[in-house]
Amino acid sequence: MIRLAVKVRREDAEVVLLDLMAFAPGGLEEVDLGEHVEYVLYGAPGELPEIGDVTAVAGEAVVEVSTSEVPEIDWHSFHVPIDVGPLRVRPPWHEARDGALDVVIEPGQGFGTGSHATTRLSLELLVELTPEGPIADWGCGSGILAIAAAKLGWDPVLACDIEPESVTETADSARANGVTVEVSRCDVRQGGPSTPTVLANLVRPLLLQVAETMTETPERMIISGLELPEVEEVLLAFKRRNLIERARREGGGWAAIELIRAPY
DSSP states (O other): OEEEEEEEEGGGHHHHHHHHGGGOTTOEEEEEETTEEEEEEEEOTTTSOOOOSEEEEETTEEEEEEEEEOOOOOGGGGOOOEEETTEEEEOTTSOOOTTSEEEEOOOSTTTTTSOSHHHHHHHHHHTTSOOOSOEEEESOTTSHHHHHHHHHTOSSEEEEESSHHHHHHHHHHHHHTTOOOEEEEOOGGGOOOOOSEEEEEOOHHHHHHHHHHOSSOOSEEEEEEEEGGGHHHHHHHHHTTTEEEEEEEEETTEEEEEEEEOOO
């Protein structure tokens, strides 16, 4: 098993993470190194680029890249069920919970089975909403939020992502979960499917671009992918689009926020 580690200054981490999201076939590990963040990808020989130890540039960010061999890893131990309200999100090798709305996700290139804090926090806000017609998931990844929304009763559910692998995974997972999700490919920086409620678990740079370029303001958004120091900047950007904070969930240094259209 090959371990590829990318070390970057914390202030540049989001830009690098955005580039890495397309190259995480087995999931991505985040290691807190104080002033730096290390992103770690694992793969079999041939799956990851053989670049050795180098210093590289991603945009304006200087990164240190290193590769090493590690023993085979039991990936099952990385993916555990998460329970949020009536939902259980789980990989297929874990059991369902009696009475729960079961969301089964096979870990893949679309970022695992929802164990990251941003997904859990988004689900915590989602389960508190009353399903009211259409909903869209912008940047759907492996489709967890879209499938959860369908299980909760939203209809229709639309999802989009710029990565073809994520589009395929979401469509496959929706079928496997017995729900209907209309999946398409899109660049969220240019907008996604127009619905009254929008889910956007992205990262700060993308959320800022979404706020700047959206042509229609939804009635409600759940945004996530934000570290706590980034929240106020992003809230201000969406306030300019007449969206204000209604509710917030925080955990593990991350935040998810429900925005609603301002009544003025």
